[in-house]
Amino acid sequence: MESALLIHRIHFxxxxxxxxxxxxxxxxxxxxIVVLKTIGLWxxxxxxxxxxxxxxxxxxINFVLGVVTGIPMEFQFGTNWSHFSRFAGxxxxxxxxxxxxxxxxxxxxxxxxxxxxxxxxxxxAHWLSAVAVFVGSWLSGYFIIATDAFxxxxxxxxxxxxxxxxxxxxxxxxxxxxxxxxxxxxxxGAAITGAFIMTAVGALYxxxxxxxxxxxxxxxxxxxxGCVFSVLQIFPTGDRQxxxxxxxxxxxxxxxxGLFQGQAExxxxxxxxxxxxxxxxDNPIEVPGVLSILTxxxxxxxxxxxxxxxxxxxxxxxxxxxxxYHIMVGLGTFFIIIMVVAMFLLWRGRLxxxxxxxxxxxxxxxxxxxxxxxxxxxxxxxxxxxLVYGLMRTENGYSTAVSAGNGMFTLLGFMGMYTVLGILGLxxxxxxxxxxxxxxxxxxxxxxxxxxxx
Amino acid sequence: xxxxxFWIVAAMVATYxxxxxxxxxxxxxxxxxxxxxxxxxxxxxxxxPVWDGNEVWLLAAGGTLYFAFPQLYASSFSGFYLPLxxxxxxxxxxxxxxxxxxxxxxxxxxxxxxxxxxxxxILLAVFFGAALGNVVRGVxxxxxxxxxxxxxxxxxxxxxxGILDWYTVLIGVMALVTLTAHGSYYVALKTDxxxxxxxxxFALLCWPxxxxxxxxxxxxxxxxxPDIMANYGKHKIGLLVPIxxxxxxxxxxxxxxxxxxxxxxxxxxxxxxFLLVGAAFALYPVVLPxxxxxxxxxxxxxxxxxxxxxxxxxxxxxxxxxxxxYFVFVYRMFRGKVQLGEGHY
Numbered sequence: 001m002e003s004a005l006l007i008h009r010i011h012f013x014x015x016x017x018x019x020x021x022x023x024x025x026x027x028x029x030x031x032x033i034v035v036l037k038t039i040g041l042w043x044x045x046x047x048x049x050x051x052x053x054x055x056x057x058x059x060x061i062n063f064v065l066g067v068v069t070g071i072p073m074e075f076q077f078g079t080n081w082s083h084f085s086r087f088a089g090x091x092x093x094x095x096x097x098x099x100x101x102x103x104x105x106x107x108x109x110x111x112x113x114x115x116x117x118x119x120x121x122x123x124x125a126h127w128l129s130a131v132a133v134f135v136g137s138w139l140s141g142y143f144i145i146a147t148d149a150f151x152x153x154x155x156x157x158x159x160x161x162x163x164x165x166x167x168x169x170x171x172x173x174x175x176x177x178x179x180x181x182x183x184x185x186x187x188x189g190a191a192i193t194g195a196f197i198m199t200a201v202g203a204l205y206x207x208x209x210x211x212x213x214x215x216x217x218x219x220x221x222x223x224x225x226g227c228v229f230s231v232l233q234i235f236p237t238g239d240r241q242x243x244x245x246x247x248x249x250x251x252x253x254x255x256x257x258g259l260f261q262g263q264a265e266x267x268x269x270x271x272x273x274x275x276x277x278x279x280x281x282d283n284p285i286e287v288p289g290v291l292s293i294l295t296x297x298x299x300x301x302x303x304x305x306x307x308x309x310x311x312x313x314x315x316x317x318x319x320x321x322x323x324x325y326h327i328m329v330g331l332g333t334f335f336i337i338i339m340v341v342a343m344f345l346l347w348r349g350r351l352x353x354x355x356x357x358x359x360x361x362x363x364x365x366x367x368x369x370x371x372x373x374x375x376x377x378x379x380x381x382x383x384x385x386x387l388v389y390g391l392m393r394t395e396n397g398y399s400t401a402v403s404a405g406n407g408m409f410t411l412l413g414f415m416g417m418y419t420v421l422g423i424l425g426l427x428x429x430x431x432x433x434x435x436x437x438x439x440x441x442x443x444x445x446x447x448x449x450x451x452x453x454x
Numbered sequence: 455x456x457x458x459x460f461w462i463v464a465a466m467v468a469t470y471x472x473x474x475x476x477x478x479x480x481x482x483x484x485x486x487x488x489x490x491x492x493x494x495x496x497x498x499x500x501x502x503p504v505w506d507g508n509e510v511w512l513l514a515a516g517g518t519l520y521f522a523f524p525q526l527y528a529s530s531f532s533g534f535y536l537p538l539x540x541x542x543x544x545x546x547x548x549x550x551x552x553x554x555x556x557x558x559x560x561x562x563x564x565x566x567x568x569x570x571x572x573x574x575x576i577l578l579a580v581f582f583g584a585a586l587g588n589v590v591r592g593v594x595x596x597x598x599x600x601x602x603x604x605x606x607x608x609x610x611x612x613x614x615x616g617i618l619d620w621y622t623v624l625i626g627v628m629a630l631v632t633l634t635a636h637g638s639y640y641v642a643l644k645t646d647x648x649x650x651x652x653x654x655x656f657a658l659l660c661w662p663x664x665x666x667x668x669x670x671x672x673x674x675x676x677x678x679x680p681d682i683m684a685n686y687g688k689h690k691i692g693l694l695v696p697i698x699x700x701x702x703x704x705x706x707x708x709x710x711x712x713x714x715x716x717x718x719x720x721x722x723x724x725x726x727x728f729l730l731v732g733a734a735f736a737l738y739p740v741v742l743p744x745x746x747x748x749x750x751x752x753x754x755x756x757x758x759x760x761x762x763x764x765x766x767x768x769x770x771x772x773x774x775x776x777x778x779x780y781f782v783f784v785y786r787m788f789r790g791k792v793q794l795g796e797g798h799y
Binding site: 060061064067068069071072074075077078079080082083085086088089090091093094096097098099100101102104105106108109110111112113116117120121160164166167168170399400401402403406409410413417421424428431 | 502503504506507509510513514516517518520521522524525527528529530531532533534535536538539542543545546549550553554557558599600601602758759761762765766769770773774776777780781783784787788
């Protein structure tokens with residue numbers, strides 16, 4: 001039975017991690033495409049419209065991969081985690097059904113119009129379809145975060161006679177305070193991915209001397225957006241999220257920070273390897289007192305360590321949780337530094353010629369993916385050993401009807417399928433980037449007749 | 455309240471099958487009916503702007519099922535673990551078959567995705583039919599409220615049933631033929647010239663099979679579950695189902711050779727919708743019958759709490775009105791026969 005639990009956990013972790021590579025770019029680009037379309041409409045500038053079309057093509061490929069890898073997520077609650085679904089479905093079924101009813105219909109209907117309907121729509125209606133895709137994808141994000149927030153910090157429920165959880169207050173559940181900050185933090189993370197990718201493609205074009213007019217737009221839009229969201233990512237959203245973990249999951253905080261022994265003037269650990277066996281950090285480099293300030297806003301505040309909690313309530317993979325958290329925070333800091341420097345160069349008008357900075361911006365592209373993945377791993381490993389915090393343990397939630405062997409069969413199948421999808425996706429994206437935006441006169445036949453007349 | 459949700463979920467599933475059914479049917483005839491690259495692009499253009507939205511009905515129906523009947527969702531999704539996962543893989547393959555083909559103008563690349571699209575569509579139709587067959591036949595639920603079915607056991611109706619046995623395979627074949635005809639009417643409606651003519655030919659070919667399978671399935675269902683007609687005896691309104699099913703079969707036969715593609719397509723949609731509603735009507739209030747009827751899952755022992763169901767009805771109604779509005783808008787936007795020479799595919 002032990003191994004079936006492990007298979008089901010890896011099954012969900014693998015499919016969720018792979019899936020989230022796509023929506024983070026979808027949500028980030030949806031915002032940036034709306035920005036490009038808005039400027040294009042505002043200034044009546046065909047270059048911005050073609051820029052939006054170019055990113056629309058990349059968005060389209062990415063969106064398909066997000067959709068096909070997303071469907072298994074909804075199914076897995078039932079297939080692999082049926083005891084959990086039975087236990088919590090009376091509550092979280094609400095947000096999962098709402099995601100389908102509100103977000104997916106909106107997105108799917110307007111994406112077709114956005115990608116294939118430009119000729120049939122007026123420029124304003126086409127702009128509106130881009131906005132609808134943006135709203136749909138960001139709405140979808142909220143419903144998922146609200147579902148996760150219930151698992152992190154259950155509110156608005158009651159326990160029915162049969163032991164299952166049922167909805168007590170819709171608004172308490174949907175407006176879970178945990179969901180608010182987590183959503184802001186997560187969406188800001190998605191915007192960072194979108195901004196870094198747009199910037200990186202622009203930097204690549206500038207460095208190779210192609211499509212420079214577009215490249216400047218990409219870099220400028222990407223750097224401004226990236227700078228704003230990199231800052232928001234740490235403050236206030238990351239800071240408030242951390243505060244919430246401090247208050248509601250103190251044992252998780254201790255594990256994330258690698259704080260085995262509670263203490264006043266708790267130090268912030270920058271580097272070091274958690275040694276769970278001996279209950280200490282090897283090779284620590286730390287800044288005294290900072291953790292106390294971050295968590296309780298006081299230098300001498302006492303921060304509870306892992307020793308304050310019974311061992312069976314500790315997250316079950318402390319090293320991975322600790323590294324995920326530190327990688328996320330480290331990369332977040334690195335994003336602010338790059339983007340602030342790039343912003344400064346942009347403001348001084350030197351960015352497009354600063355080759356070294358363009359190299360940095362181009363090579364930075366993969367890191368937001370790592371940071372977003374590490375962030376989700378922090379949230380979900382930190383929730384362990386609970387499936388619904390304080391109410392259901394992970395070991396009690398999986399489908400006992402599905403044997404480890406059947407679980408492994410589908411896990412391997414998904415791994416194979418996703419490898420193929422990943423290769424195909426990269427191949428097609430590379431092709432789009434190589435083709436680049438169309439020359440503006442070439443794209444004229446694609447414009448709405450009303451625009452052509454001008 | 456639970457009864458209301460039973461019919462809402464049934465209606466959503468029927469909507470899914472009617473809408474995505476023509477995508478699957480178009481996929482089933484795709485390799486044979488559309489011979490040239492131009493014709494293939496026309497078929498893809500006909501379903502391209504709508505297939506993703508159509509598929510959302512499946513997700514929305516699944517989500518709504520989860521919300522309204524969490525225990526049913528938990529039991530059925532874990533019990534149908536293998537076929538559901540295979541359906542997921544097929545849905546992935548179908549999606550990339552449609553969407554990735556047009557990215558590269560290369561014969562080998564396009565041939566590959568053509569086959570991916572068509573084969574996954576055919577298998578999806580069979581699996582969906584077999585799933586319906588399982589729900590009608592009943593599954594080996596026990597006192598825990600759970601079960602697990604392997605893909606097949608001995609193809610007979612033994613106590614440990616598999617997903618596939620002679621009955622569910624029969625329903626699977628019926629689904630394939632029905633959706634092939636449905637997709638053919640859609641392709642005939644959305645295209646012209648040779649392609650449209652060939653699609654009508656496929657529909658014509660399907661009709662006798664469809665007629666034969668409809669009655670075989672009915673007889674087989676009565677044979678394995680003699681009790682299944684009880685609701686029809688109790689509530690006379692159920693007799694509407696066989697009337698509409700027979701009438702729409704007749705309309706299809708009459709309209710197709712006359713070139714009234716729209717009428718034939720509407721009749722095919724009604725036929726599918728009423729078959730599914732008829733199955734739901736026969737099952738009610740059972741949502742998943744057990745082979746041993748004392749363990750049947752019903753709307754009463756699987757529904758979510760009353761407060762949740764009432765609150766849900768408010769937002770669901772609102773969202774459903776919006777969704778229907780988007781669909782009307784999108785289908786109007788892409789109405790008429792498809793033309794090549796613009797945009798994608």
